[in-house]
Amino acid sequence: xxxxxxxxxxxxxxxxxxxxxxxGLFVTPADAMMGDVxxxxxxxxxxxxxxxxxxxxxxxxxxAYLLSDLVAFAAAILGKPLGPGALGLVRRYLxxxxxxxxxxxxxxxxVLTMQGSIFAKPTWGVWWTWDPRLTSTxxxxxxxxxxxxxxxxxxxxxxxxxxxxAVTVMAAVTIPIxxxxxxxxxxxxxxxxxxxxxxxxxxxxxxxxxxxLILVTLWMVIRRWRIAKATWDADEAPPLPEVA
Amino acid sequence: xxxxxxxxxxxxxxxxxxxxxxxxxxYVWAAYGVTWLFLIGYAxxxxxxxxxRGGS
Numbered sequence: 001x002x003x004x005x006x007x008x009x010x011x012x013x014x015x016x017x018x019x020x021x022x023x024g025l026f027v028t029p030a031d032a033m034m035g036d037v038x039x040x041x042x043x044x045x046x047x048x049x050x051x052x053x054x055x056x057x058x059x060x061x062x063x064a065y066l067l068s069d070l071v072a073f074a075a076a077i078l079g080k081p082l083g084p085g086a087l088g089l090v091r092r093y094l095x096x097x098x099x100x101x102x103x104x105x106x107x108x109x110x111v112l113t114m115q116g117s118i119f120a121k122p123t124w125g126v127w128w129t130w131d132p133r134l135t136s137t138x139x140x141x142x143x144x145x146x147x148x149x150x151x152x153x154x155x156x157x158x159x160x161x162x163x164x165x166a167v168t169v170m171a172a173v174t175i176p177i178x179x180x181x182x183x184x185x186x187x188x189x190x191x192x193x194x195x196x197x198x199x200x201x202x203x204x205x206x207x208x209x210x211x212x213l214i215l216v217t218l219w220m221v222i223r224r225w226r227i228a229k230a231t232w233d234a235d236e237a238p239p240l241p242e243v244a
Numbered sequence: 245x246x247x248x249x250x251x252x253x254x255x256x257x258x259x260x261x262x263x264x265x266x267x268x269x270x271y272v273w274a275a276y277g278v279t280w281l282f283l284i285g286y287a288x289x290x291x292x293x294x295x296x297r298g299g300s
Binding site: 021025032033034035036037039040043044047104107110111114115118119121122123216220223224226227229230 | 263264265266267268269271272274275276278279282283286287290291293294295
């Protein structure tokens with residue numbers, strides 16, 4: 001079952017990440033206003049982008065899973081119920097991907113929040129403030145932690161998959177709100193920066209960190225996907241015969 | 245009145261702030277440390293939780 005490319009992806013990502021962080025820490029110039037503290041942004045921004053990426057994919061999986069529920073329901077209404085094998089494998093794989101991407105995405109949002117808190121102290125003078133961006137990020141974090149907790153306490157695989165897909169779609173509302181919070185409300189957090197606003201070496205450090213983190217977290221998603229598959233198999237396995 | 249004069253004098257004697265955040269490497273190391281702590285910790289957790297070969 002294990003693919004030959006699984007570990008090389010993680011390894012390449014790891015080497016890229018180490019190289020990009022060395023570049024960001026020791027090669028790029030200090031920021032004109034924020035000084036060396038701005039080097040935190042080389043891990044902070046890629047964490048945010050990757051967190052949004054994986055949570056966005058989780059939302060797409062959830063929507064697809066709910067649509068498959070609708071298709072199965074419509075087929076049953078029309079008197080042509082789908083067999084267990086028709087959508088079963090696709091639905092299972094969607095749920096495994098949902099489980100993996102939500103967990104990795106939530107981990108990144110947690111790391112992002114802590115990095116942001118550390119960055120806030122020397123630049124804003126406080127570890128935390130109820131700024132719109134920080135507040136919406138905290139709400140997003142706790143919402144997705146709630147989805148993970150819900151998945152952990154529902155024992156039946158099919159029920160867990162349907163419910164968590166529905167809840168994930170609702171939780172995903174927090175993603176665009178968090179992203180746009182700096183534009184919708186008056187926020188201390190700076191708005192999104194384009195590549196033309198900063199030194200070329202800083203942009204390089206950002207982008208390489210971003211792609212490296214994609215590879216590292218893709219490796220995590222694949223590993224977590226296998227765990228989700230094993231959990232589903234265990235949940236769906238017939239009970240052991242009673243000993244006479 | 246004396247207080248005002250004293251405060252004004254103090255402000256004039258203090259060097260003007262450049263507006264640039266000075267130092268801060270400790271915060272940089274803390275942010276990178278937290279990042280690696282969680283990435284490595286989660287990776288280890290995935291190895292611990294991974295299904296055994298030949299299992300379900």
